[in-house]
Amino acid sequence: MTYFFETYGCQMNHAESASVEQTLISRGWTRAGAAEDADLVIINTCSVRITAETRVFGRLAHFTALKKKRAFTLLVMGCMAERLHEELQQRFPKVDFVVGMFERQIFIDIFQALEEKRPYISIDEKPVNEYFFAPSSYESGAFQTFVPIMNGCNNFCSYCIVPYVRGREVSRAVDEILAELDVLADKGVREITLLGQNVNSYRFYDPETEKTVNFPALLTAIVRHIEKKGSIRWVRFMSSHPKDLSDELIEVIAREELVCSFIHLPVQHGSNRILQAMNRRYTRESYLSLIGRIREKIPGVTFSTDILVGFPGETEEDVEQTIDLIKTIRFDAAYMYYYNPREGTKACSFPDQVPESVRKERLARIIKLQNSLSADLMRKRVGKxxxxxxxxxxxxxxxxxxxxxxxxxxxxxxxxxxxxxxxxxxxxxxxxxxxxxxxxxxxxxxxxxxxx
Ligand code: SF4
CATH class of the missing domain: 2.40.50.140 (Nucleic acid-binding proteins)
Incomplete structure (x- = not known):
């Protein structure tokens, strides 16, 4: 039997697709060269931006038309499956399965029914409302891979849909993560990225030891564990919320050689007024002070960030503050985007929405600046x-x-x-x-x- 994946959105979605894919491969399925040739097409969706949702609607219309020509199974998973469950079923009745974020335990039952060429019988009981971490997201032959360690977010930034579709934070058990690392090391993986919406608020209560493991403790445990096998030599993590990046974590990054000195630390904006409206819960000053503390403890550390331009109420003065912050910090890289109102978030109903043409113009200015800074920093590395x-x-x-x-x-x-x-x-x-x-x-x- 053959499958085909289309994945939209963040690294978390890509890691989750890879892990579902591994489940299929372990059951004897093979990847089709194109969606048009597959017995099962899975679309892993993203709700963060309206453009990503519109794209998925277009793809579903395409696959619905294709289903009139030949029989195959169409499954939708990910954030849209959680957020728009009913709407997807009503608008696209040819979609066979819409699997929400908290019902992924049913994947195995669906796959089994397809393998046995019998209808899938849904269980009456709703699946447990708990996030299910699928096993390893390793892709055959890869030397680097993502390892999800937590899911969800408790922060409710006013522009973000993630807490509504992925739910509250759930952390994965330490033993389960370490066991997965053993499997990855045996396969020759050299670099891992620990993944979560908010990795540094990782917190797992171990009932056996009656202790809670936080992110710095997990990172230390991971380093001690992988040292024994020697295969995995670079450990990264993303994304970090600046308010949760503790001095304890800085100590661990500074101390542990296997943890890369490259930190992704989304700042989003340089103006305190906008940061407050975004509900980011840090200020420009506290962010700068955090960067300063990290640079002091970890010589040679580099940073990447996320910048969100054109938030409701943003003035030229606010943009200037972002520009000033970028110039002050000199990030090595940045993911820059302009604000798009997202239905279901607080910021969607904020007054003073910035016209799209202004948002685009401001973003172009920021991108130009960051690109020239990045190129400058890269040129300085020649000879090293x-x-x-x-x-x-x-x-x-x-x-x-x-x-x-x-x-x-x-x-x-x-x-x-x-x-x-x-x-x-x-x-x-x-x-x-x-x-x-x-x-x-x-x-x-x-x-x-x-x-x-
Ligand atoms: S920290 Fe903010 S931006 Fe990041 S996932 Fe949570 S709510 Fe969204």
């Missing part, structure tokens, strides 16, 4: 020797190898007789920059420099 995880041969030139640095920068280098390096770390000198990719020279070939 850094560890690189070699991932594959280059797509453009099979005689070159492709990899990335601890900061996530793309690197290519001579690879004619070096394919044995794929899956290993090398020390490479960054010799020049082409666009956003470094050309590098290997300083130490054939050595796993991080496992010394």
């Amino acid at each position: 020797t850094v560890p690189v995880l070699v991932e594959s041969t280059s797509r453009n030139n099979p005689e070159e190898l492709f990899g990335h640095t601890e900061l996530g920068e793309m690197v290519v280098f001579e690879g004619k007789n070096n394919t044995g390096l794929i899956g290993n770390f090398v020390e490479a000198e960054l010799i020049c920059l082409r666009g956003r990719t470094f050309r590098a020279r290997i300083k130490e070939a054939g050595t796993d420099i991080l496992s010394r």
Whole structure:
């Protein structure tokens, strides 16, 4: 039997799709080359922006038309399945299954029914209203993977739909995470990203020890655990809420070599007035002070961030404050977007919505600034020797190898007789920059420099 996935939205959605995919593969299913050839098409949806929802509606109309020509099963999961359950069923009666965020235990029953070519009989009882962490999201042959450690969010930023569709925070058991890391290490994974809407508010109560494990403690436990196997050598995490990034966590990042010194810390805005309207619960000053404390404790640390432009009530003065904050901090990278009203969120009904043309113009200014800062910071790295995880041969030139640095920068280098390096770390000198990719020279070939 064959399946096909279409995934929209955040890394969490991609990790969840990969983990459902692993469940299918372990049951003997294979991936179809195109949706048009699959026995089962799964669309994992996103509700964060209206454009993502509109796109899914378009795809559902396409698959509905396709179903008139041939029989296959159509399943919708993810945030839209949670938020628009009834609407999806009414508007698209040809969709066979709409599986909400808290009913994913039924996946196995659905797959089994399809394999046995019998109708799926839904159980009368509603599934337990608990988030279900699917097993490993590892994709065959990959050296890096995402490991979900928590789901949901308690923060209710006024523009964000996530707490309404993913529910309150639920943390995954420590033992379950460590067991998954063993499986990943055995498969040769070298880099993991611990994933959650709000990773640093991870909190798991262990009934056996009667202790609560917080994120710094989990990170330490993970490092101690993976050290024994030696395969996983880079640990990242995202996303962090600035108000929850504690001094205890800074100590752990500073102390543990396996934790990458590259932190994604969404600031969203540089104006206190807007931060307050966003319900972010930190100020420009406290964010700057946090960055300062991190830089002091972790020399060489770098940051990426999220910037949201055009929030209701935003004035030119507020934009200037964001520009000033970006220039002051000099983020290595930023994900920048303009505000789109999201039905169901508080900000949707705020007065003084900024016209779209103004939002776009402000965003273009911010992007231009950040791109020039990023390029500047990258140029300054030319000449440095850094560890690189070699991932594959280059797509453009099979005689070159492709990899990335601890900061996530793309690197290519001579690879004619070096394919044995794929899956290993090398020390490479960054010799020049082409666009956003470094050309590098290997300083130490054939050595796993991080496992010394
Ligand atoms: S922290 Fe704010 S922006 Fe992030 S998921 Fe929670 S509510 Fe949304």
